[in-house]
Amino acid sequence: MKIEICKKNFIRNGCLAVAGILFLLFLYNLNQIEKESFYDTEGRNFVKAKVVEIIEDNETEGGNYIGSQTVMISILSGEFKGELLEANSSSSFLYGTHCEVGKKVIAIVSESNGTFVASIYSVDRAAMIYLIIGIFMLTIILIGGKKGLASVVGLGFTIICILFLFLPLIYRGVSPILAAVVVTLITTCVTMYLIGGWSVKTFASTTGTVIGVIIAGVCAILFSKMTQITGYNVSDIEDLIYVGEKTSIQIGQLMFAGILIAALGAVMDVAMSIASTILEINEKNQTLTRKELFRSGMNVGKDMMGTMSNTLILAFTGGSINTLVFIYAYNYQYNQVMNLHSIGIEIIQGIASSMGVILTVPCVSLITCMLVKRKEMHREVQK
Template sequence: MVSRVKDYIRSAETKRIIFSIIILALYSVVLCFFNSNIEKTPLINSEGKTYAKAEVVEIINENAAEAGERAGSQKVLLEIKSGQYKGERLEAYSTDGYLYGADSEVGMTVMAVISESNGEKVVSVGGVYRGGAVVLILVLFLLSIWIIGGRKGLLAVISLVFTLVTIVGLFLPMIYRGVSPFLSAVISCVITTAVCMPLIGGMSKKTAASIFASVAGVIIAGILAFLFGKLTDVSGYNVSEIDELMFIAANTDIQVGELLFAGILIASMGAVMDVAMSVVTAVEEIHIKNPEMSARELFVSGMKVGNDTMGTMSNTLILAFVGSSINTLVTIYAYDYPMMYTMNLYSTCIEIIRGISGSMGVVFAVPIAAAASSFLYGARRRSDMQAEIV
């Protein structure tokens, strides 16, 4: 038993896991230092306002009516479960709308919004408390990867956490500091790819080729999105959230116009990495089974594998973007807008640009991955042939 534990600790994957955790910890510390001097401009007056977890202990009165969905207002008594008012019982108003408030019931856990001014507290129910459920969902997801994937799964979890840390700790702060969102997305994608792929696959020719193909594919997707935007006269200023974004831009250094294209880079990164790794892995396996194959033959074989992967991953990206815009599609279908009008809507053009540019990044990643891997694995045969000639 002891020897098995020692073998487990000494294994290459276990050492990689330990090394990865150390790298993730150091990376997080560096980003915390990087963001320590950011001073955010207050966009709303939050003085005296706090948020707390609370439990509904009594329905004092209500003015609610059944209208398909229960709607109306309630006066409730809350027991605060967190924050500076923990333990206090406060009266609150709860408006049950589609986006805000909650249909409060005794025993329900809610998010309380407490505003205090001159000793007076005004309390409202912001909505159902979902923090615990969200954490549970995330834990189940990460545990599923770990349990099913074993040590490889744990490495995948670490790489996923690294990606999230990069987006939250590097990408968003860079944008807030006034750095070009497109450039911020490129830097974030390069760092994420250059770190996550070695975590999962180790340092090898396969990893090097995958990194090169992934970065190239993502950058191509971003450039095409930018060109398609110019062609259709669409930019980040034409998104549905533009009013809020313009208010933010007026008070910060954020460059709103490039956010759309930066988002496309981030969204396409996962699919491009998947395709690149699949093609390079296939070329590596073919090379191992037949090391005499030339670089050209390896490239052709890689393209055959990539063609199948390319189709499925393009579908994945397109369907992901379609799913995210299903409300817009239902609205267009229900109102029966003419095709000419539909094709000229900003929302339609934006979703088409997102889907097509991301898919084209996947498409171009296939030949790049096949070429890079065939060049690296075919290099040995070229050197052997040169040695024989000499």
Template sequence: MKTKTPAALLKRWAPPVVLLILFTLFVIAINDVDKAQLVVREGQTFEKGVVTAIIQDNLQPNGTRVGEQVVEVQMLTGVRKGQTLETTSSSGYLFGAGCTVGMHVVVLQSVAGDSTITSVYSQDRGWVIYLFAGLYLLALCLVGGKQGVKGALGLVFTFACIILVYLPLVYQGCSPFWVSVFVCIITTVVTLWLIGGPTRKTVVATGGTVAGVIISGLAATLFSMASGISGYNVSDIESLLTLWNVSGIQVGGLLFSGLLISSLGAVMDVAMSIASSIAEVRTQNPSLTRKELFWAGMHIGRDMMGTDSNTLILAFAGGSVSMLLLDYAYDLPYLQIINSNNIGIAIMQGISGSFGIVLSVPVTVALAVLLYMTPGALREEKAKAALREKDQEIA
């Protein structure tokens, strides 16, 4: 394999490194936020502990729990670290835990002088989350090899953008819709660049992904205008309006921005698959005309759009299973169900996201034909194919 010169390495890596530095400075700047205090938490903390004894249990003969447990917890963190405190654990499904000796729990602790009031908030499951996330990334790297490592880096970057870019900008009053568009563009460029490198294929996939995501947002906007469903029809609107009163967050756009982020993965998958497939078709058969290459790409995209649209609709439907089961159990009239806000929102999300997937296909194919049909593009693809064959022979 030919060794790249320092000048070639500098040419390839200098621009992304400079952009990464500028992006890091941007992230640091937008995260310098003074949050308005919505809840007074002075003296109140969440600490880790381990249950050492069950003083009074609430387990019933039929296996259910009623009321509260009284337990002893040895504190592992906080100002009471090392001390054993007597506390309570409720039997609720949202808060509390069915404590057993040796269980690690999170304790809600309020300290005022020598007085301490505590209750078990939940089982400590943080290590489980970190373990499974680490195992997934490890499996991705082991199975995917070099591409798996790149995919893992892209996934981590995407998650970081949502936490460190989307949330601070929306909190500061920026439009959730356009912030989500910005985040989708940034994460798409970085993820696809990591996977495909600085190539025409990456440009094609990026263009198709961004187009598909924006089409999803436009479809959702039209659906909203026609149906009367807006971001103010969500179930937690009361809490969101509190944020609007305090910090000016544009809560009406959160529903549509969430739709863009939700559809990003499926649209990116379609766009990258089409871009790669058309590049291979062009390399293997350079005699194809623009029209022939376009229809070859459309045939490839048609096979993909059906399964990916199904995946996206099922994902949104899966998130509404509990609501659908309640509607079924109460035997609600059809007109009530189909016109409820929750059902309308779920339908809007599934259909609008699928619009983005379907219409991203011709956009991606058209971009591929435009960029792949140049003489320089064909020479580049042939050189890369020859290099891959040579690497395989050496291996």
């Protein structure tokens, strides 16, 4: 018996390894793209640098910063590494920084006919960002153990799929909605398998997640038709249209693809929680019927509906906080507020995602109950 189990595990792991290698090869070929050039960047480089001297400061007697600084920087990376260059640093909120001797920055260095022009782009904050990510991952692993490690791997895989699968697909002209569905399916299967292994819980939660995300997408499309809001009503549409004209990206579908991806995390969380709860209850008391297990799953799901829906609404609200501040400060009228494209889009995104979460609960509860009891009946027949 043990030999057969080991043999099955070996075959399964071998198939997964082959599938993983094929997937990586597919991603490599997919990302062999010659991107369209939107502006001339020849001779322009973003490099790491260190401020070695303040040539001309812009601090006033009152402690304010006006205009820009002139500083001397030492290039720390790129083809100009080791060079000393004079650079300007603006004190604006978006670009530049107030330089001090020894401060590490990112500089823009341009070369033309042997002449160098440098300016400070921002503080070099990459190391701190990596540190924050490292603290986050370490916390998950320390608290979650093996499950935490699996979660970190699953998160990394999701990021890879978004950067190296979703974006190249839509750049090549694939429908963003279809690409989002593909990414949702792949990331859900991999993440659920890493967390739950090859089990009823994994299958039920994966199926429920895919159903929930599709429901969210359908609701988003339906709501957009009802409100006559399209993917062309987003705030950056002028820039996006220009990108769409130069590439094969289907701009009008990006909003709906974003809703699918945004809903994935919350739906996945609910699906796994419901499936795990039902399986745990059944393990403690196997005399419960399918109907009783379904009710237990629904009871747990009802508590999660409110919190997860609230989480999604707050997440989308947080993303549009600047708009809300403008509305409040400028005292917009009711009819003006309710018919702003940005407000309508946020409402559609929040409610569509919440609908996916809510309807995932009965779907996962039903699927899990059916699979659990079918497995028990199969075992009894074998005995």
